[in-house]
Structures are given as structure tokens and as C-alpha cells.
Amino acid sequence: MNSLTTLAHNRTASLLSGQQWLAVIGSSLFVVFLTFPVYSEISPWIGLGIFTGVATIVHYALVSEYILPIPHVAILFAVLGYVIGPWINVHFPPPPSESAPPHWAGRLYGLPNDYFSYAGPVVFAVAIGWLSTISFMPRLCAQYSRKIRYGDTRLYSALDYLLFGGMACTLCLSYGQELIPSSLTFLLVLFSNLRFLGTMGWMLSGHRGWIWRTCLVLGIEILASTSSAFFLDLILWGTSFAAILFYRYRIPKWALVIGVLMAALLIPGLQHAKWKLRDIEPNESVVVFGENMPATRENRPLIWIGALYEGIVPGLTLSHSEDFIGENILRYNQGWIIDRVMRHIPSQREHAGGETVWKSAIAAIFPRFMLPDKAQAGGRENFTKYSGLQLNEQTSMNLGYAGEMYANFGFYGGIFGCFAYAAAFGLLFRWMSLKSHAQLITLAFIPYVLHWSALMEVGLLETFGYTFKAVVIMLAVQYAFPPLRFKSPKRSKEMNPRSRHHAIVARKVLAKS
Numbered sequence: 001m002n003s004l005t006t007l008a009h010n011r012t013a014s015l016l017s018g019q020q021w022l023a024v025i026g027s028s029l030f031v032v033f034l035t036f037p038v039y040s041e042i043s044p045w046i047g048l049g050i051f052t053g054v055a056t057i058v059h060y061a062l063v064s065e066y067i068l069p070i071p072h073v074a075i076l077f078a079v080l081g082y083v084i085g086p087w088i089n090v091h092f093p094p095p096p097s098e099s100a101p102p103h104w105a106g107r108l109y110g111l112p113n114d115y116f117s118y119a120g121p122v123v124f125a126v127a128i129g130w131l132s133t134i135s136f137m138p139r140l141c142a143q144y145s146r147k148i149r150y151g152d153t154r155l156y157s158a159l160d161y162l163l164f165g166g167m168a169c170t171l172c173l174s175y176g177q178e179l180i181p182s183s184l185t186f187l188l189v190l191f192s193n194l195r196f197l198g199t200m201g202w203m204l205s206g207h208r209g210w211i212w213r214t215c216l217v218l219g220i221e222i223l224a225s226t227s228s229a230f231f232l233d234l235i236l237w238g239t240s241f242a243a244i245l246f247y248r249y250r251i252p253k254w255a256l257v258i259g260v261l262m263a264a265l266l267i268p269g270l271q272h273a274k275w276k277l278r279d280i281e282p283n284e285s286v287v288v289f290g291e292n293m294p295a296t297r298e299n300r301p302l303i304w305i306g307a308l309y310e311g312i313v314p315g316l317t318l319s320h321s322e323d324f325i326g327e328n329i330l331r332y333n334q335g336w337i338i339d340r341v342m343r344h345i346p347s348q349r350e351h352a353g354g355e356t357v358w359k360s361a362i363a364a365i366f367p368r369f370m371l372p373d374k375a376q377a378g379g380r381e382n383f384t385k386y387s388g389l390q391l392n393e394q395t396s397m398n399l400g401y402a403g404e405m406y407a408n409f410g411f412y413g414g415i416f417g418c419f420a421y422a423a424a425f426g427l428l429f430r431w432m433s434l435k436s437h438a439q440l441i442t443l444a445f446i447p448y449v450l451h452w453s454a455l456m457e458v459g460l461l462e463t464f465g466y467t468f469k470a471v472v473i474m475l476a477v478q479y480a481f482p483p484l485r486f487k488s489p490k491r492s493k494e495m496n497p498r499s500r501h502h503a504i505v506a507r508k509v510l511a512k513s
Helices: 018-034 046-063 070-091 112-134 153-175 182-192 194-205 210-228 232-249 253-278 300-317 322-332 335-344 355-365 380-387 400-435 440-449 460-480 500-512
Strands: 285-288 291-294
Touching: 018 046, 046 070, 046 112, 046 253, 070 112, 070 232, 070 322, 070 335, 070 400, 112 335, 112 400, 153 182, 153 194, 153 210, 182 194, 182 460, 194 210, 194 232, 194 440, 194 460, 210 232, 210 300, 232 253, 232 440, 253 300, 253 322, 291 300, 335 380, 335 400, 355 400, 355 460, 380 400, 400 440, 400 460, 440 460
Parallel strands: none
Antiparallel strands: 285 291
């Protein structure tokens, strides 16, 4: 019997009871009314975003032991980028700079209420889209304490092949990128991400050795991020690892609250550290811990830690300057881009009517050798076309899914489009979760496939393309490594506990939950 199978199922009508739903709604409404004086003068629609964010966090805490809470990460990213970030930048606008002229980057062009009347319903629609697909699911209990048995070694060997094979692809991308054809670069990125798939599989197994593998992969990712001064992948994978940690190991609820508070402190600190690394010139010294330090490739991680410390401490003492807050929250503010789209369409250009959605879906499915003229990734063309803003050659921006939905379908159509976007990924999440009930470790495929579903700053072309190709690679991996294949719960003997003792233990675990 496989040691990685579930102990029990509890097929309830909903993941949460009626009382728990009342707690979710009641606590969210309480925070909305408590903060009403702070946002009411700007736009009452901000309250809908706050409600969505608080409800998502509480829901996350209640269901994190039953399902892998990846959808909640996507919802919270939407709340941060479409509501919280623009709201903060209204109070603390970013200082003008040459790369961000004062007439656009980070600032809402018209009345803030006009923008938030779209952004508030959008994040609520995104939450409904995700949660409506997962609310009525059987509970999958991840608690088991059995030792590895003969035959499981093939499974762990497969995970190690993915882990170290992905790291080898990462080295090829780092040191041999000039030799790799541009058409294969994105494919190699997908293969390099298999290192996270293998590591998360080890985390879900709980078998001896998962801790050092996790530290190894995350440590290398930190080194790579500090070297390139790009931290988006580190943030996304970090949230996925945290979701697995809360799901698999029943972390106390108060730890989730602490994690949210730490994330709030890290948001400006990470941005401050990123800009400090990017501003370093060759043979230049920087101030770290109050002392000058020569900047080299080897000590960039230490410089990053010092800059992170400089960004976090003022948050603890509430001594951030207005310019610091405005500049560092800008990175998490996607609302100003949508605001430009709302001002440009339909006054200057007609709605696309679904054109970019259709083209993105076609481009994701068919390779370029079959469609040489298919759309190019990057979003520069759509950004200029639908926002009316020109980008310089060094800048790359995109509309994000909320901006692209507005550009295609307008105000109400954009809100419904965001709901459909989230529901489509939610259905994929649901399908993969149900397929993983007979083999818990295959839940590791979910963060791998849905890695870009939470991103707000890329377009539909990039998100659809990544997801479709990741699904293809997932099926190829399962074909190459049979122990990692999805198993049907109806046909799997492992779904039945081996003894009466195991059945009693399973019922007790679910009763406590």
C-alpha cells in the first residue's frame, strides 16, 4: 500500500459549514465598517476589495487543511494589485522620475471612484470565479504517519530526477543562454521549473530529506534572484511553498496571521532591496548595515539582506517617508494601467470585442512553426494600442487580465470576463485536485501548472501560453514516470484503509478538523 495515499474522504456538501461561512462574512464586514472612514472619501468601492481580501484570508485559514490553497493566493494578488496598491498610491503618489513621468506611472488619471467602481467588482468577481469552483469539493485529509514501504523508492527517485534535472536546465539558462535558440528558451524555462515540482512533491510526502531539498532549491532561487535583481518568481514560488506547508502540516491558524503581517512588512522591503541591487554600478561601494561595502557578484546576497533590513525596520517603527511608500508600492499597483485603458477606450479606440482573447488562445495551442504570424509575447503592442501610452525600448509592460478584459468587452463585460478567467483556472484546479485524491503527492502539479494564473502584470497571451505548455509537460512527465500519474479514486485500492485501525484513525482526524 502506498504511503502517500489519503487516509480518508469526507464528502460534504461544502468545504465550510454554514456557521463558518457566517464567520467569514461577519469578520469581513466588520473590517470593512471599521476601515470605512479611511477610504470613504476616495471611493466606497474600496470596501468591496477589502471585504474580498479579508474573506479570502479567513477562508484560507479554514480550508487550508482540506485543499491546497492556491486559489487564495491568486485572489490576494488581485486584491493587492487592483485595490490596495492603487489605494495606497492615492494617498502616497510615487515621486516623479525620468522613467516614470509625473503624468502617468502610478497615478489615477481621472476621479479615483471611476477606477475603483470597476476594480472593486473585478476582484470580487475573481474571488467568486475561483471559490465557486472549489467550494463543493470532497475534503482530502493530508494527515498520515506511515513509514515508507517497498516500492515507494521509484516515486522518490522520480521526484529527484525532476528536481536535479530542473536544476541542470536552470544552469543551462544561466550560463548558456546565448547558445540556446530563442524559440526554445521558454520551453527550457518550463523544464527548469520542474525543480520546484520535485521539491514540492517531497514536501507533500513528508519523507525524510524534504527539508534540505526545500532549503537547497529556495536558497538557489534567492541567489539567482539577487544576482538578476528580479524577485517575482521567488515571490510566486514562495507563496506556493507556503500553501503546501499550511496544507500538509496543519500549521496553526495564528501562524497564518503572522505570515500575512510579515508579508505586509516585506512588500516595501523587497521592492527597496530590488531597486538597491539594480542601482549598483560595477566597482561601486554601497552602504550595508551602516558601513560601506564594495559591491561584487559574490556578496550581492549579503547586500540584499542588508537592503531588506533597511526596508523592513522603518515599517516596524512606522517611520517610512511618503516618497518611500509611494515609490515602493508602485511595483504592486496595476490599477493605474487599467485606469489608462478606461480613459483611452472607447473615447480614442473601439473595444477589441474578444480579439485579443481569441488570438491568445490560438497562440497558446499552436506552435510558431504552424502559425508564423501569431502574436508575440511581451504585451508592448497591446499596451500602447489600448492605453495610448508609449514605452521606451528598455521598458516592458502589459495590460494584465483585468485591463485586457476591459479593452475587449468594456465595463460590465470586463467584470464578467474576469469572473470567467478565474472560473476557468478554478475548474482546472478542481480537476487536478480531484485527480490527486488517490495519490496525494500529485498535488505538486497544481502550483507548477497554475504558476502564472495569479500574475496581474502579464497578458492573456503569456498566461494561456504558459498554462497550456505546462499541462503538456505535466502529461509528458506522468508518461515518463508512472508513479507520478493521476490515479482514479474509484479504481485505486489504496483508497480503502488496510485495517479497521486505519479507518478509526481517519475518522478521528476528520472529526478533529
